[in-house]
Amino acid sequence: MFCEMEPPARESVKRMNPSLWTLGTTVICVKISTGDAQPLNSLASWVDGDSTFHLQPRDETYLTNSTEGDAAIDRLQECGTGGSVWKLGSEAICKVKSWYEGRQLEATTIDFVRKTCPEVPMAEVIYSWIDRPINRTFLIMKRVQARTLNTAWPHLSAAQHMNIAKEVAHHCSSLARITSSRYESISGCGVYEYWLMGKLPASNPSWFYMTVGPFSSIDMKTYMTKISCEILPERPISRVSGLPPNPR
Incomplete structure (x- = not known):
């Protein structure tokens, strides 16, 4: 059944001004000059040129007199009704996915693969959390500067x-x-x-x-x-055009 999340997944991240983003209901992202005093309540941070981005617990004082924000300006990809991806500056991305109790967290999987198979290249996770009031996860990762x-x-x-x-x-x-x-x-x-x-x-x-x-x-x-009540085919059907079915 086609059904949007509430609010829609594509509205999960909003740029409020050139230096402030809201990430769901519990976290904000603040961009400051690297030389400025660093916030004491920073959850995670990364450097982007002459600036530093900080993830902080949501503080409504930052949002005083703010507009409703723009969810489209930094959105890189919209993944149906279950998630979307945004850029945060030029060095990080924010991946949002629907979540419910019992669903595997992507950040945990990445950490497992990195520890178990260190030879397999994996994205660098900056921070991850569950926003339970709106049933979705947020995953902040370092952006890979390359062509797809x-x-x-x-x-x-x-x-x-x-x-x-x-x-x-x-x-x-x-x-x-x-x-x-x-x-x-x-x-x-x-x-x-x-x-x-x-x-x-x-x-x-x-x-x-x-x-x-x-x-x-x-x-x-x-x-x-x-898993299926369908009748098994009598003979395998070749998936290669022009070839006869495989013999019994």
Whole structure:
């Protein structure tokens, strides 16, 4: 069921003026000159040129005489009804996602991968929190100054394509060595896996992502046997155009 969050996810971050942003209901981001006195209640900070950005607990005195703010000016991406991404200056981004009790936190997953597979490059997390009154998480990360692979790919040579493919395969192999006897996230939560969820109820809000599990190996096997009532095809269908079906 198509359903917006309240307030909509795309309104989660607003620029109030050139040096002030509201991040949900509990945090503000303040930009000050690096040489100025640093706030004592700073939750996290990062340097951006001659300025320093500070995350602070929301203080309404900062918002006195402010406008309603602009949520679109710094928005980089709108991800349906369940989240959006904003830039905070040129050195950080803010990623907002819908949240509910029992959903895995992305910052925790990033930290786990960094500690378990240090050879796999991961984004640097500056700060993360849950804004429970509005059911969403906020993740502040260092911004990578580069082109996206989608943009760069057409301009790369065949050798560069192959090197990238090999590097990605190597990282996938490293991650595949992390195993568990249970089907669950690293924090024991259910796993968001669209292809294993079966048919979602029509009443499910579009921002409320369903998860599978957590399951023991036995429960997972039982679940997989009941995930679909469709009749199995008689013969496998080839996914490569022009090739006959695989033999029995």
